Amino acid sequence: MVGKDYPQQVLWGDTHLHTSYSFDAALMGVKGLTPEDAYRFARGEEVEAADGMMAKLNRPLDFLMVSDHAEYLGLLPMLSAGDPELMKEETGRRWAKMLQEGGETALNAMFEIHRDINSNNKSLTNAKIESSAWGSVTAAADKFNDPGKFTALIGYEWTTMPGGNNLHRVVMFADDASKAGQILPFSSFDSEDPEDLWRYLQDYEQKTDGRVLAIPHNGNVSNGLMFALTDRDGNPLTREYAETRSRWEPVMEVTQIKGDGETHPKLSPDDEFADFETWDKGNLTGFEAKQDDMLPFEYARSALKLGLQQEAELGVNPFKLGMIGSTDAHTSISAVEENNFWGKFTVYGPSAKRAEMTPYVKGKKGKVFNLGVDEAAASGYAAVWAKENTRAALFDAIKRRETYASTGPRxxxxxxxxxxxxxxxxxxxxxxxxxxxxxxxxxxxxxxxxxxxxxxxxxxxxxxxxxxxxxxxxxxxxxxxxxxxxxxxxxxxxxxxxxxxxxxxxxxxxxxxxxxxxxxxxxxxxxxxxxxxxxxxxxxxxxxxxxxxxxxxxxxxxxxxxxxxxxxxxxxxxxxxxxxxxxxxxxxxxxxxxxx
Known part of the structure; x- marks a missing residue:
């Protein structure tokens, strides 16, 4: 209304979605579904899922950010297509051949790529490929961005996981491709230290006069690191650290497919609703079992309390975080309603017996870890009180934390x-x-x-x-x-x-x-x-x-x-x-x- 300078509409969306441009999504079967398909689905169009079934939202979303992994962004579809730049590299030719052979050989190629990323060992370096992939991502967002009707945000995921502990952040730009396209995504190949990511964000703003922020994942698979009271080197937090983190990370993802991150029954024993979609088996790839002393540094409610404590000691709250939800789906499909749930990966899409699928993977120390669909929650969405449905207004609202998380319902x-x-x-x-x-x-x-x-x-x-x-x-x-x-x-x-x-x-x-x-x-x-x-x-x-x-x-x-x-x-x-x-x-x- 005229003269009312505050948001009068809540906008619904997803800031954490993967397509075939993400190595693990491609590894698990999401072939052919690109960022463009993801935006089409989010704005209400019918798309064909990887398993051949048709998928559509009952109600369109207001915004979407495709956030494919920065590490080897777009590599799998380019290898499968025999991209000429990749074929100049011995590793590229070998991986492409393995993928073409299919079966167990193709799976081994996937695991080699996965190990490359987990070990921070970039075997295949090609700046042209990285630039081409990022150009496709930014162009897709610009193509589907329709101010006032549907917002397509530019972003990606920084996928650092030292020892398998998830410290991932989604990086969100307020800008279009003319600015976001001036840089390449900062990946864990560049650094596994969040402080280096924050420096990259500052450099981006200084270089382009653009705006950018980072959103930490729910911390329940970080094994005590996401909201730790030490930096990456084990030093106590400082005022400078707290100021920097608070500057670049205004909100946290508190619910998603890998479980709910509000609180844990062992942290909140008097809360009868604390044990909700609890996912607390361990971390992502090391498969180290969860220990109780890790929990306070993983869940939102505890992190907010620790932030008060740090503010009393440092003068600044490093965990002054608003809340959003998002999917972390690796299917190109942002659908989290219980009756329209397409799973974490395409292999866990709708089927008669998917709830019985409990594949087990052997970890570093021989421990067996469950990664089955039975662990998955149909969650969640981000709700944003924005003044209008535009990139700038959504970004402003997230910066001021006028947001909330939903496990699905609007x-x-x-x-x-x-x-x-x-x-x-x-x-x-x-x-x-x-x-x-x-x-x-x-x-x-x-x-x-x-x-x-x-x-x-x-x-x-x-x-x-x-x-x-x-x-x-x-x-x-x-x-x-x-x-x-x-x-x-x-x-x-x-x-x-x-x-x-x-x-x-x-x-x-x-x-x-x-x-x-x-x-x-x-x-x-x-x-x-x-x-x-x-x-x-x-x-x-x-x-x-x-x-x-x-x-x-x-x-x-x-x-x-x-x-x-x-x-x-x-x-x-x-x-x-x-x-x-x-x-x-x-x-x-x-x-x-x-x-x-």
Whole structure:
């Protein structure tokens, strides 16, 4: 509206999708599906999946960033096509021949390429090929970018994994090919150190006058490294490190196909909803078993608490991160609805028995590790409160952390913090105006509490119009106590169906209407909308804190149940057949002792 300089629409998209230009996607069967196919699918067109089935979204996305791996970007399709530049290299000729022979020989070529990347040993060096591949990526994004209707963002994935520990970042550009095309992607072949990546981002902005940022993956396969309190060399974090990381990494990916990264039941034992799509077997390629002491440095809620601690010590919070979801699908298909889930890789696409597929791979020390589809979550999407559907507006919104994560449903979520919201303010038709005028949105900061006042939070959550009713709205608080200890608490602040908390303060479950024989549910329980204004009853104005919203749906069928009904065969697995989908807002932080 005229005169209202704040976002009035939430935009839905995916910032982490792989196509045949990624070596591992090609290795696992996504042949022929290019970045152009990915953009076509995201904007609502029907595409033919790698297995020959037709795929289409029920509702188009508003934006997509194809983020193929920087390491050997575009190599596999070029090898298969016998690219002349690659054929000048002995390694290129040998790998191309192995791929052409097919079968086990082709698989061995794939594993050689995979080992090359994991060992940071680039056998095949060809700047022309890298430039050609990156040019195709940037050109595809420009071709499908349609400001105001559909945004195609330029990006890639920096795929560093020392010892198999996932420290991956997605690199997002705000710019078009005329700027992003002036550089080549920075890969783990260049460096495995995130600080070198951040220097590359700074160099890009200085060279092109463009804008760029990085998004760390959910850390649950980093084996304690993603949010570690040391740098890559094992040194304690410094103020300079914290400032640099905070500058370049404004949000984190908190849910995706490789499990949910909000929290872990061992980190949040009093949180009855903490054990959600938990994926905690180990890291990516070393297959080292997960140890409990790694967990605090892998999950979002713990990282946010550690950020408060580091801010108290360093003066800057290195983990001041908003939240988004994305898929990390390696299929060219951004579809995460439980009834339209195409898996992590094309070999795990829809089929009668895919939930029974549990391939095992032998790790470095002989340990056996499960990489089967049964570990996969149908998740997630990024929700962005942007002023318009353009590259610049989306980038601005992500930088200011006005974002939230969804495991799939398109729940509309507003979250404001301030000191003076009235109890009924959220019920006014102009509550959004009031939210911005009297406080800050998700991703914002509250400082220096007025004497005698606790922060008040205004929350409005509306169900996906094509989805399930809502069970409850919760606020998750984390704080750094004056004695230096870290704490968390989950508050139920709005809920459906007139339930009453028990003596322990816990609400009874909302119920479950899922019919597993038909993979259906009913909205006879839950609420279409939940809204409230809540005041922190345990506020201490001298303690640093953060608050974020978690919204839970009523139970709905999970993808194995949809598979059973669609293909007409029961699946022999103990995987859950229902799920409580959810959304996580970016936090609002409170910092004492600062001028407003």
């Amino acid at each position: 729940i509309t979520l507003r979250f404001f913090g301030g000191w003076d919201y009235s109890d009924q303010e959220v019920n006014y038709p102009d509550y959004v105006d009031r939210g911005y005028e009297k406080g800050v949105p998700m991703g914002g900061d509250l400082t220096s509490a007025p004497d005698g006042k606790a922060p008040r939070f205004m929350i409005s959550a509306t169900r996906d119009p094509e989805g399930a009713n809502l069970d409850r709205v919760q606020i998750v608080k984390g704080w750094h106590a004056n004695d230096g200890t870290l704490h968390e608490k989950v508050y139920d602040v709005a809920w459906s169906d007139d339930r009453q908390a028990n003596a322990a303060g816990k609400l009874p479950p909302v119920g479950n209407t899922v019919d597993e024989d038909t993979a259906t549910w009913t909205n006879t329980i839950g609420a279409a909308e939940l809204a409230t204004v809540w005041t922190d009853p345990d506020f201490d104005q001298s303690e640093r804190a953060f608050y974020y919203v978690r919204v839970l749906e009523i139970p709905t069928p999970r993808w194995p149940n949809y598979d059973e009904v669609h293909f007409g065969e029961k699946v022999d697995t103990d995987l859950p057949r229902s799920i409580q989908e959810r959304a996580y807002s970016s936090p609002i932080w409170y910092t004492p002792g600062k001028e407003k």
